[in-house]
Amino acid sequence: MNKLESPQANRNFWKHFQKQKAAFFAFWIVISLVIIAIFADVLANDKPLLASYQHKLYFPVWHQYSEALGAAKNPYPDWKTIKTDFAIWPPVRYAAKEIDLNNAQYCAPGAKQNIKNNRYKHYMGTDALGKDVLSALIHGTRIALCVGLGSMIIAGILGISLGMLAGFFGDYKLKISKASIWGLCFFIIPGFFYGFQCRQFQIIDAMHHSFLAMIQELILSLLIFLMILVLGYYISKTLKVLVYFRKKINFPLDMIISKMIEVFTAVPKLFLILSVVVLIKPSLLLIICIIGFFSWTEMARLVRAEMLIIREKEYMESANALGYPTLRQMFYHALPNALGPVFISISFGIAAAILTESSLSFLGIGLPIDTLSWGKLLSSAREAPQAWWLAVFPGFAIFICVTAFNLIGDGLTKVMEARKE
Amino acid sequence: MWTYLIKRFFAMIPALFLSVLLAFLLSEASPTDPVEGILHSERGDKIQNNSPASEAQQYQMLRHKFGLDLPTFYFSVSSASQSDTLYKVYKSTHRNALARLSDQYGNWTFISNYYRSLCQLEYLLNTTPPDSQNSNELISAKQNLQALFSAWKKEEINYQFTALEKDLSPLPNLYKPLKAAEKEYGKVLTQASPSNKYLPCLHWYGFRNRFHHWLVNLCRGNFGESFVERRPVANILRECIPWTLLLNGISIVLAFLIAIPTGVFLAGKRKKYGNNIISIVLFLLYSLPVFWMATLLIIFFGGGDFLNWFPSSGINDLGNEAPLLNKILNIAWHLVLPVFCMTYGSFAFISKQMQSAMEFTQKQDYIKTAKAKGLGPGSITWKHGFKNALLPMITLSASILPALISGSVVVESIFSYPGIGQKGYNAVLNQDYPVIFSLLILTAVLTMFGNLIADILYVISNPRINFKQRSTLE
Numbered sequence: 001m002n003k004l005e006s007p008q009a010n011r012n013f014w015k016h017f018q019k020q021k022a023a024f025f026a027f028w029i030v031i032s033l034v035i036i037a038i039f040a041d042v043l044a045n046d047k048p049l050l051a052s053y054q055h056k057l058y059f060p061v062w063h064q065y066s067e068a069l070g071a072a073k074n075p076y077p078d079w080k081t082i083k084t085d086f087a088i089w090p091p092v093r094y095a096a097k098e099i100d101l102n103n104a105q106y107c108a109p110g111a112k113q114n115i116k117n118n119r120y121k122h123y124m125g126t127d128a129l130g131k132d133v134l135s136a137l138i139h140g141t142r143i144a145l146c147v148g149l150g151s152m153i154i155a156g157i158l159g160i161s162l163g164m165l166a167g168f169f170g171d172y173k174l175k176i177s178k179a180s181i182w183g184l185c186f187f188i189i190p191g192f193f194y195g196f197q198c199r200q201f202q203i204i205d206a207m208h209h210s211f212l213a214m215i216q217e218l219i220l221s222l223l224i225f226l227m228i229l230v231l232g233y234y235i236s237k238t239l240k241v242l243v244y245f246r247k248k249i250n251f252p253l254d255m256i257i258s259k260m261i262e263v264f265t266a267v268p269k270l271f272l273i274l275s276v277v278v279l280i281k282p283s284l285l286l287i288i289c290i291i292g293f294f295s296w297t298e299m300a301r302l303v304r305a306e307m308l309i310i311r312e313k314e315y316m317e318s319a320n321a322l323g324y325p326t327l328r329q330m331f332y333h334a335l336p337n338a339l340g341p342v343f344i345s346i347s348f349g350i351a352a353a354i355l356t357e358s359s360l361s362f363l364g365i366g367l368p369i370d371t372l373s374w375g376k377l378l379s380s381a382r383e384a385p386q387a388w389w390l391a392v393f394p395g396f397a398i399f400i401c402v403t404a405f406n407l408i409g410d411g412l413t414k415v416m417e418a419r420k421e
Numbered sequence: 422m423w424t425y426l427i428k429r430f431f432a433m434i435p436a437l438f439l440s441v442l443l444a445f446l447l448s449e450a451s452p453t454d455p456v457e458g459i460l461h462s463e464r465g466d467k468i469q470n471n472s473p474a475s476e477a478q479q480y481q482m483l484r485h486k487f488g489l490d491l492p493t494f495y496f497s498v499s500s501a502s503q504s505d506t507l508y509k510v511y512k513s514t515h516r517n518a519l520a521r522l523s524d525q526y527g528n529w530t531f532i533s534n535y536y537r538s539l540c541q542l543e544y545l546l547n548t549t550p551p552d553s554q555n556s557n558e559l560i561s562a563k564q565n566l567q568a569l570f571s572a573w574k575k576e577e578i579n580y581q582f583t584a585l586e587k588d589l590s591p592l593p594n595l596y597k598p599l600k601a602a603e604k605e606y607g608k609v610l611t612q613a614s615p616s617n618k619y620l621p622c623l624h625w626y627g628f629r630n631r632f633h634h635w636l637v638n639l640c641r642g643n644f645g646e647s648f649v650e651r652r653p654v655a656n657i658l659r660e661c662i663p664w665t666l667l668l669n670g671i672s673i674v675l676a677f678l679i680a681i682p683t684g685v686f687l688a689g690k691r692k693k694y695g696n697n698i699i700s701i702v703l704f705l706l707y708s709l710p711v712f713w714m715a716t717l718l719i720i721f722f723g724g725g726d727f728l729n730w731f732p733s734s735g736i737n738d739l740g741n742e743a744p745l746l747n748k749i750l751n752i753a754w755h756l757v758l759p760v761f762c763m764t765y766g767s768f769a770f771i772s773k774q775m776q777s778a779m780e781f782t783q784k785q786d787y788i789k790t791a792k793a794k795g796l797g798p799g800s801i802t803w804k805h806g807f808k809n810a811l812l813p814m815i816t817l818s819a820s821i822l823p824a825l826i827s828g829s830v831v832v833e834s835i836f837s838y839p840g841i842g843q844k845g846y847n848a849v850l851n852q853d854y855p856v857i858f859s860l861l862i863l864t865a866v867l868t869m870f871g872n873l874i875a876d877i878l879y880v881i882s883n884p885r886i887n888f889k890q891r892s893t894l895e
Binding site: 022189190192193194197198201259260262263265266267268269270271272274275276278279351355358359362363365375378381382385388391392395398399402403406407410 | 435436439440443447450498499500520521524618619621623701704705707708709710711712713716717719720721723727820823824826827828830831834835845846849850852857860861864865868869872
């Protein structure tokens with residue numbers, strides 16, 4: 001049924017969405033932001049895109065990628081000092097972290113700049129070290145979108161699965177035999193012991209090494225933990241020879257997850273994230289994970305509410321009557337129908353995540369020193385109140401990005417409402 | 422009603438316990454040793470040559486004072502190789518090295534012998550009076566010994582031992598214990614049983630543990646003592662909370678006062694030009710980052726190169742002796758920018774909510790009835806629509822609190838406003854855990870009670886629902 005209906009539904013959705021003018025406009029803004037992020041190196045760089053030097057053609061920007069991949073060494077000269085036959089430069093002739101010593105100490109966008117010719121202009125001024133603001137903005141788009149999308153992927157996985165479990169099973173539908181409960185409770189301790197306790201020093205060493213290594217170790221630990229739990233589950237089935245353990249009882253999954261949501265929403269999010277972030281070595285991936293980890297509640301709540309409605313629908317009843325396994329009912333019949341509000345929450349969530357990351361960077365916590373983000377650029381305006389361009393432009397970029405995602409969320413809400421009617 | 426209240430109250434306890442546990446786990450994850458930080462800052466304060474022995478005493482005293490010399494939780498699951506009394510070792514670097522060693526070699530008895538022999542050597546080193554001949558060797562030996570204490574890798578330990586041998590070879594009364602320590606280390610190596618690592622072991626510590634003490638103190642209203650400021654957290658909070666309440670109170674009241682009429686206005690006149698503009702402005706205000714707004718306000722109105730209308734930091738620059746009226750005016754003058762920053766976001770949010778609530782009520786049957794009865798538009802909007810649209814606002818006002826505190830972290834630290842937001846931010850930077858906990862738990866408790874009060878108000882103001890229904894609904 002789902003499959004037959006979906007292409008038509010998709011077309012309808014797109015038509016409705018196009019009618020939301022503001023949201024549609026915001027959609028194009030987001031597309032262009034994505035393009036800016038992808039082509040940041042082409043838009044702002046200290047190397048030409050194409051250059052002829054001593055009668056030979058070079059593609060310095062592309063060379064930069066192969067250098068980064070380790071495929072090529074760097075035989076190329078500093079393109080700004082040598083005299084090329086001809087060169088096609090990017091629109092902004094400064095790399096993100098390039099320091100222009102001639103224009104250090106806050107060069108205003110309108111003021112006279114110490115440059116070769118007008119094409120080398122700092123269109124949006126410079127900061128204390130002489131870094132070009134526009135170039136930093138262009139490269140900061142990457143960080144902002146990475147944080148927004150990445151954290152929402154994590155929040156989505158957590159929120160959808162927890163919300164689905166809570167809504168689908170409720171407090172009374174999940175029945176577990178006493179044997180399994182006792183078995184699982186008992187095996188949590190060895191699971192934790194072999195998964196995490198025995199490996200604690202490996203995890204700590206990996207943490208000092210890099211965040212990625214820590215994630216790898218943690219996933220391995222989690223796998224060990226789960227394997228022991230599964231083992232415990234099957235071992236505990238032997239307990240069923242006793243009558244006491246055969247009795248099935250309700251597992252209040254909904255209550256547990258709702259309580260978790262309650263706790264997470266009761267504590268101010270930014271403050272919680274702040275107190276976690278200072279504990280670990282700053283890195284982009286860490287920020288993404290932490291923001292994602294603390295913003296799943298909204299999605300879980302929405303999915304749970306949808307699921308509570310869906311599980312009473314007739315098609316769920318018939319799926320149940322046809323004898324489909326629970327997992328198939330959950331993922332194939334229930335979940336696709338509950339995803340609508342999730343998209344709304346994702347687009348609002350991306351806006352919120354970008355805001356959170358900028359606030360953290362603004363407060364000087366979270367990202368490593370050499371990562372350029374909009375919030376960091378904005379925070380440098382606090383040290384120099386006279387440099388208005390350091391506050392206005394990055395702030396405006398954050399504002400545009402956040403507004404665009406919020407507008408899309410708003411538009412999606414309206415489309416959903418229109419489709420319901 | 423009372424049964425409902427009691428039920429709700431008990432339902433809050435697991436959530437509260439979870440939030441307390443969360444805050445406690447956060448502190449345990451902290452890699453820094455607070456006592457070392459305190460000693461370090463004190464050493465900076467008064468430059469005096471403490472003997473290492475008295476310093477150790479001081480260290481232990483501080484640890485005892487903050488309850489850090491107790492085990493963490495009621496029980497612990499650790500491997501059989503680890504000691505259950507490791508928390509008694511007072512220096513965090515030593516603890517860490519010992520834990521690593523027992524992780525590698527798995528025989529705690531020999532490792533503790535080795536540690537004891539090192540302590541013996543340290544004691545002898547500290548009590549040996551330095552004279553002209555051996556002072557350099559003594560100093561370098563002390564340094565090497567400290568490195569040995571925090572070493573756990575085989576090559577590192579061997580390296581430190583050879584360095585120590587070189588230092589101490591002219592001093593026979595110190596060379597002998599060094600050799601003894603080396604022997605102990607050899608025993609650790611030869612008697613190693615690394616398989617012990619995979620043997621789980623449950624230790625029960627009883628009520629003499631840190632979590633229990635902390636929880637009991639919390640229930641008594643004792644929030645502990647700040648690591649950085651060295652005074653009770655309760656006093657710090659008492660100073661900060663009124664300022665935050667003032668800021669948040671003013672901004673909540675202002676936001677609701679402006680937002681509710683705006684929402685009603687927006688819902689009432691559909692499809693008009695002005696209406697659209699206000700909606701767009703509201704939407705833009707909602708997405709405007711607070712920290713950007715605050716920075717811009719400081720740059721353009723707080724005395725940069727532009728206007729100097731408002732002060733950009735602090736709360737009161739007149740001092741306590743100034744007349745009351747002047748003081749109030751001064752504080753109000755300082756409050757203008759922060760209040761504006763705190764207000765505009767929630768104003769936009771609340772008016773959106775009010776608008777949708779009004780639109781929802783206008784579709785209801787009772788509005789149609791009122792229209793059919795021939796009531797005027799004013800009476801319909803205000804008497805029938807408005808009253809019902811206010812109900813969701815009650816729930817909203819409770820749930821807005823955590824967001825406001827998050828906002829005040831940013832606003833207060835930008836304007837250096839002396840409230841809990843700025844205190845919390847500084848505490849996070851200094852890893853001052855007693856303050857961070859207290860703030861986390863305080864806000865969690867406040868929000869939960871806020872939700873409870875909102876629920877009660879909801880039922881009181883909505884005659885269609887009574888408490889019995891509400892408790893069955895949940």
